[in-house]
Amino acid sequence: MKRRYNPYTLPPWVRQMREISIQIIIPLTIFQGIRTVFFPTSFDVLLLGLLILLAIALRLEWL
Incomplete structure (x- = not known):
C-alpha cells in the first residue's frame, strides 16, 4: 500500500527550505x-x- 504524502511529517528544516x-x-x-x-x-x-x-510542482505541492 502506498503512503500518502503529508508535508507536516517532514523535519522542520525541510519545511522551511x-x-x-x-x-x-x-x-x-x-x-x-x-x-x-x-x-x-x-x-x-x-x-x-x-x-x-x-514552480508549478512547488505551488501545487507535488514536491
Whole structure:
C-alpha cells in the first residue's frame, strides 16, 4: 500500500527550505524568462522550462 504524502511529517528544516524555495522560484523564473527573450540559447530555454515545472510542482505541492 502506498503512503500518502503529508508535508507536516517532514523535519522542520525541510519545511522551511521548501517555503523559501516557493518564495524564490517565481522571481527567478520571471528573470530567466526575460533573459531568454533577449538572449535565447538552448540552455536558457531548457532552464526556463525546468524552472516553470519546478514552480508549478512547488505551488501545487507535488514536491
